Amino acid sequence: xxxxxxxxxxxxxxxxxxxxTMRAYDIVGVDRGKLVNAPFKIWKAxxxxxxxxxxxxxxxxxxxxxxxxxxxxLEACDNAPYLARALNTDLPAWMAKACRxxxxxxxxxxxxxxFDGEKDGFYTEADSPNPLGVYSQTKLDGExxxxxxxxxxxxxxxxxxxxxLSGKRSLAEFFHHNLTNNKSMSGFTDVIFCPMFVNHTAxxxxxxxxxxLNGLYHLVGTQAMSKYQFGVEIARKFSLQESEISPxxxxxxxxxxxxxxxxxxxxxxLSTDLGEALPEFSTGxxxxxxxxxxxxxxxxRSYAL
Numbered sequence: 285x286x287x288x289x290x291x292x293x294x295x296x297x298x299x300x301x302x303x304x305t306m307r308a309y310d311i312v313g314v315d316r317g318k319l320v321n322a323p324f325k326i327w328k329a330x331x332x333x334x335x336x337x338x339x340x341x342x343x344x345x346x347x348x349x350x351x352x353x354x355x356x357x358l359e360a361c362d363n364a365p366y367l368a369r370a371l372n373t374d375l376p377a378w379m380a381k382a383c384r385x386x387x388x389x390x391x392x393x394x395x396x397x398x399f400d401g402e403k404d405g406f407y408t409e410a411d412s413p414n415p416l417g418v419y420s421q422t423k424l425d426g427e428x429x430x431x432x433x434x435x436x437x438x439x440x441x442x443x444x445x446x447x448x449l450s451g452k453r454s455l456a457e458f459f460h461h462n463l464t465n466n467k468s469m470s471g472f473t474d475v476i477f478c479p480m481f482v483n484h485t486a487x488x489x490x491x492x493x494x495x496x497l498n499g500l501y502h503l504v505g506t507q508a509m510s511k512y513q514f515g516v517e518i519a520r521k522f523s524l525q526e527s528e529i530s531p532x533x534x535x536x537x538x539x540x541x542x543x544x545x546x547x548x549x550x551x552x553x554l555s556t557d558l559g560e561a562l563p564e565f566s567t568g569x570x571x572x573x574x575x576x577x578x579x580x581x582x583x584x585r586s587y588a589l
Contacts, residue, residue, distance in 0.1 A: 323587070377430060446483065470532035472510060473532065
């Protein structure tokens with residue numbers, strides 16, 4: 285059975301990817317101690333420790349490594365740029381090199397926010413990035429370092445939503461939590477993105493590895509929308525009050541880290557190379573709702589301290 289090593293397994297993508305694939309693959313998740321009851325194997329490590337990556341790969345001996353580890357909080361990256369660089373640039377570069385020397389297939393998770401948002405329409409993989417802050421710059425540097433070290437690696441720019449261990453890691457959870465607790469909130473009308481259900485992200489990553497794809501890909505949803513519209517779609521799906529969501533410009537927000545207004549990405553290259561269409565937004569939202577009705581959020585939270 286193919287063994288997949290998943291770093292950042294307690295994160296939103298990591299936990300859902302591991303849970304999604306643990307029956308078909310031998311999953312080993314890397315965690316520093318947050319998970320205690322996970323239904324898959326755990327390798328406890330701080331990957332920033334000297335020699336930790338080599339020790340992990342030599343012991344676990346995976347066929348594939350999917351790197352979901354990152355410092356993804358934009359404000360935290362601005363406040364701790366050295367840590368951001370260590371996690372978002374230096375660590376994936378080392379993993380890429382270590383995988384190359386051992387013949388391990390490597391997939392690295394990047395972000396749609398490497399662009400400045402000034403383009404009208406969809407960005408392709410051929411468009412030149414222009415990062416606006418520490419997070420996006422360190423993620424872009426990580427992309428380039430990975431492909432410099434390992435030309436056979438996959439770099440996937442993503443934007444996903446789903447249920448997380450903390451219940452606070454995705455925009456969908458933010459809207460759902462506030463709406464179910466009768467709390468008013470805002471949704472940005474001038475930030476455009478292509479949200480993808482996280483389990484669809486996970487399944488597509490596996491298909492990319494199975495087909496031995498390599499290089500840079502945009503792995504996002506098929507539909508571009510504003511964050512306000514996304515919140516309205518969540519409200520409607522869960523039969524909640526969409527009127528509690530106020531349309532707002534990001535220009536009037538209190539967020540300190542700069543964010544692009546348009547991070548709509550073209551998925552033409554990926555769908556062409558996979559030979560199939562990526563899942564529709566409505567399909568993902570239906571599954572997100574079904575998971576909620578089946579108690580999935582509570583189930584995954586039981587895995588953590």
